[in-house]
Each structure stands twice: as C-alpha cells, then as structure tokens.
Amino acid sequence: MDEEERRRKIRDFSFDNCKRGNQGFQRILLQLFGYNGHGKSSFINSAICAWFKSDYKNYANAMDTDENPTTQRTSYTLTKNIVLVDNRGFCKMDSFEIGEVFAQLGNLLPLDQGVGWSKGFGLADRIVEAEPLVKASDFIIPIFVYSVKNSPSSEFKNEIKGVFSTARNLTGVVPIIVLTNKNHPNISDISNMFVDFGAEKIFAVENYTEKNPKKRKETDKEIIKFLHEVIREAQFQAEHRQDANQEMIKRKRFVLNYIHTRELVIQKVNLKV
Template structure:
C-alpha cells in the first residue's frame, strides 16, 4: 500500500464501516496530556503540518517554554472522524491534578472551552454542570507527551539507552 492509499484509508475512516458497526462511536479523539510545557501543542502543530503537507505553522498556539499556555481543551480535526485534543497540562501530577486530567481524558469536560481547575471537591460539580455540553460518542486514545530534559551532544557516538 502506497502513501496516498494509506492517507485515503485514514481520511475515509468511519466507525460505521466496521464489521460490528459503530457500537455508539462517531469519532476518534486522540487526547494529548502531560506536564506543562512538554510539547503537547508543538506535537499537534507537527501532526497537522505533516497530515496536510504544509509548512510548519503554530496552529495550536504553542508557547515554546515550560510555562503553561494551554488553558482550553482545544480540538484540531484531522479528518471528519479523527480529532486531536490539546488538553490542559499540569505542573506536578499530584492526586488533585490527576483527577483533573482524568476528567479531561474521559471526556467528562466539554471540548473547545476553558479548563479552570478547582481545588477540593469542586471537580464533581463541574463534571455534572458540563454533562449537557459533552458528547459521549468519542473513542478515546490517550497520548502522554513527555519531553526528556537531558541533552546529549549531537556529535556524540554514544547510543541512547532504552
């Protein structure tokens, strides 16, 4: 299969064409999550440019630093049925922050809206308030983005350790 045929298959993907039908799914949500400033928005910019074969452009408003810049759960459709989701990152992954991340990844909070994290027991209230605005028809694929902060010399003969 050549590149154009692969692209066509991805572009034309629909759960309705699956052997067992759509089973309630309408689209794939590629949910990016991770620490603040680790490159979620930059990754989205790269994927969009590669998919649409365009020059690099800052579609996802990447800040290019470790300061959190994404405060909204933003969607970036690649096809009619495949969507990248840029979720708000977190500084440390405390128990409270992982609860907030879970709410984003489980699609319990609405897309294309600001995510204002709350302290204490406010998260369950926010989930209930968001219910009328949330589409539950997405097949969710979580993608953890992590930037390794150690730098190797580009001319080093050492091979990376895996």
C-alpha cells in the same frame, strides 16, 4: 504500505465500516496529555502541517520555551472522524491536579472551554454540569507526549508509570507514546522506559516550531505512520466495545470515585491534625 495508501486509509476511516458497526461511536478523540512544556501543542502543529501538507503555522499557540500557555481543552479537526485534543498539561501532580487530568482524559469536561483546577468536590460539580456538553460518541485514544530532553529521577519514573497505568485503566486503551526532541541523546533510554511501563506503540518526532519551521520529510512520514496506527487501534478496539454510553458511565464512575476517596483521605488527615 506507502504514505499515500496510509493517507487514504486515514481519510476514509469511519466507525460505520467496523465489523460490529459504529456501536454508537462517531469520531476518534486523540487525547494528548502529559507534563507542561513537553511539546503537546507543538505536536498538534506538526500533525496539522503534516496531514494537510502545509507550511508551518502556529495553530495551537505553542511556545519555544518550557512554558505552556494551554489552559483549556482545545480541539483540532483533521478529518470528519479524527480530532486532536490539546489538553491542559500537568506539573506537580498532587491529588487535585491528578483528578483534573483524569476528568480531561475521560472526556468528562467540555471541549474548547477553559480548564481550571478545583479543590474539594468542585471537580465533581463541574463534571455533572458538563454532562449536556460532552459526547459519549467520542472514542478516546490516549496519547502521552513526553520530551526526551527530560531525564526522570526514580521517583519521577514512578509518577509517570502511575499516570500511564491510570490512563490505560480509565480509557481501556494502552496509551500511544509520542516522544518529542527525537534527536536528543536520551531517546533510547526514554523509549525503553515506556516499553518497561507496558507501552506498545512509540513514535519519536522532531516537532516543527517557530525556531525550526522548515518542513522535513521524516517528520511528516512519522506523523502519518502515527495517524495510521491510531485508526488501526480504533478498529481493533471497536471489535470488542459494546456500548458508547456505558463506556462514558464507566469513566465517570472512575473519576467520581477517585474524587470521593481523595476527599475522605483529606478529611481523615485533617481530623488527626
């Protein structure tokens, strides 16, 4: 299949055309998540430039340093049925940050608003308050973005594996992996690491950045392949899903249970002290 045929399939995708009909789903949310400074915002820029065949522009306020200014869930529309979401990145992955990551990934917090880390049951309150603002009709596909420049320790690998597994359990979809800085020597080792974790779809790109904005055919081609695989995954998943509202309830129960269990553990620790 050539690139133009892939573009046509991406452009024409609709849940209405799936075998079971839309089942209450309207659009795909490509939920980009991962560690700070690994290229999520830069990948957003690259995907927009590749899809619209445009010159580089810093749509997502990406930076060429390891700093990450993203502090909210920001949406970027590619087609009427496909939306990229730049979620706030994570860093130390303590129990509070993990809860926030799950709430973003589960689409339990509103799009295009700031995301603040909450302690205690503050996150649960925010999830309840957000109910009128989030859409059960948004079909979630998790996209784990990881820079191959980062060589993880054994402990860090276990943390990544845990995040990967939980994302799969929360969304019901095996996360698609996007590896950035593909020309780095670590590319094979990092790719194999995600294969060992159970990843089924891995794409490697060299993002467009402020320092390297020149358009590259190989980058555009890989991103179009990525988007085409996304709609194929959505079509496959839609053959088995039954009810969009029930999917949302499952995700909410998952995250609220995590918060409840976390607080019980903290209380027990405090009582011992």
